[in-house]
Amino acid sequence: xxxxxxxxxxxxxxxxxxxxxxxxxxxxxxxxxxxxxxxxxxxxxxxxxxxxxxxxxxxxxxxxxxxxxxxxxxxxxxxxxxxxxxxxxxxxxxxxxxxxxxxxxxx
Numbered sequence: 001x002x003x004x005x006x007x008x009x010x011x012x013x014x015x016x017x018x019x020x021x022x023x024x025x026x027x028x029x030x031x032x033x034x035x036x037x038x039x040x041x042x043x044x045x046x047x048x049x050x051x052x053x054x055x056x057x058x059x060x061x062x063x064x065x066x067x068x069x070x071x072x073x074x075x076x077x078x079x080x081x082x083x084x085x086x087x088x089x090x091x092x093x094x095x096x097x098x099x100x101x102x103x104x105x106x107x
Contacts (some may be wrong), residue, residue: 009054009091013043016086016095022047042098049100051082054093063087063094070096 007013007029017023024046032040038053055062067084074081086095
């Protein structure tokens with residue numbers, strides 16, 4: 001099922017995907033639960049799946065700080081952390097590696 005979401009960040013997002021080597025069409029944008037400050041989506045292209053977080057009016061530098069924190073957590077090798085793929089300040093979004101929750105047991 002194709003979900004249509006009107007995201008004003010699409011031009012900048014598409015450019016970020018192209019910069020990552022994924023110029024394939026976006027197939028789905030699916031809202032993901034759990035975000036309380038940002039809007040969160042699973043973004044699926046013909047090539048990959050991604051986690052997209054965006055906020056139309058974030059605090060300055062918010063996604064840059066999140067990216068630094070995720071990179072520090074990843075460097076510790078203590079837990080599995082999604083790779084930061086792109087950070088954009090205006091419009092503000094962060095694009096992360098999609099980690100399939102089905103691959104992890106709960107509890």
